[in-house]
Amino acid sequence: MKTSLFNAIFAAAAMTTLPFTSSYAAELTFPHIETIGTSQVSIAADTAIVNVEVVVKEDTASAAKRSSDTAVAEFIKRLKAQGIAGKDIQSANIRLSPRHLYDAETRTNKEVGYQARRQVTVTVTEIDKLNAILDSALANGINKINHISFKASKEEHIIAQARSEAIKDAQQKAQALAAGFDRELDGVWQIRYYDQRPVQPAMYRMNAAMEADVAESYQQAQTTISDRVEVIYRLK
Known part of the structure; x- marks a missing residue:
């Protein structure tokens, strides 16, 4: 009875923690936590x-x-x-x-x-x-x-950095949730990852008749990269 109760509690916790839907995850019969790790890294465009x-x-x-x-x-x-x-x-x-x-x-x-x-x-x-x-x-x-x-010329570097931070975010959330319920993680069951692309700003459009003093805004242009990873963890 207690095991069934734990399963129900953690299934509910998983749905609250992670809004994405998965028919496969809904069929899991063991205690688990689903988390989403996210990150955002910005770097000055060069x-x-x-x-x-x-x-x-x-x-x-x-x-x-x-x-x-x-x-x-x-x-x-x-x-x-x-x-x-x-x-x-x-x-x-x-x-x-x-x-x-x-x-x-x-x-x-x-x-x-x-x-x-x-x-x-x-x-x-x-x-x-x-x-x-x-x-x-x-x-x-x-x-x-x-x-x-x-x-940014170092785009590949910040893509890797954003991915690493998203993974760490998922791990920290899972560990905190498990500890909050006096449980321990028992490894990763499933990882879902979708490749993210950089957001590169386009500053403006103009024709020769327009005037614009935009030198300073060019210096402030940034490339932003967001990443996301979805992970299902087993619980002991």
Whole structure:
């Protein structure tokens, strides 16, 4: 009778401690505790990924291509002068499309020129240069900043750290619960783990007409990694 009572008590305790559902766990007939270990680790970002774009409109396709190519070439030249390595610069292929204007009299779209678009993605490993690079981009030719995201170069290290802290959290909770009920843990019965991905902040979107003094906010950008592990422990 006492054994059945203990089973009922710890089954109830497990449901209170751990909200996740498991048909397999519900079938366990021995005393056990289910815990969730969680963690969150933040680290200052030290790398920025910048995506900028040039959009030009010209009368002909060749003129549009020439203008966009010139803007991108000049930007890459300025980047290299600022110490950005060639391997950290990626320029996309050109996208050319005709521009049309609707003619109400003929009820047709009349071709009035061409638009060219090219994107450049830059990996900036020295955050303190980021604001100058953006100013340089907008100074000549580049007229759109699509997005800026941040990440940490030691990402794998903090992923491992977050996982270790989540495991410790699950262990400490299980030990505290068992001790509170005058019981002892008898090893791990089951572990459930789902790989977590970093949360990388994207700071803002803007175009050339906007003004922003954002140098300080770049210094404060952080990458946050959360982790979670679910564990079922046997009880003696």
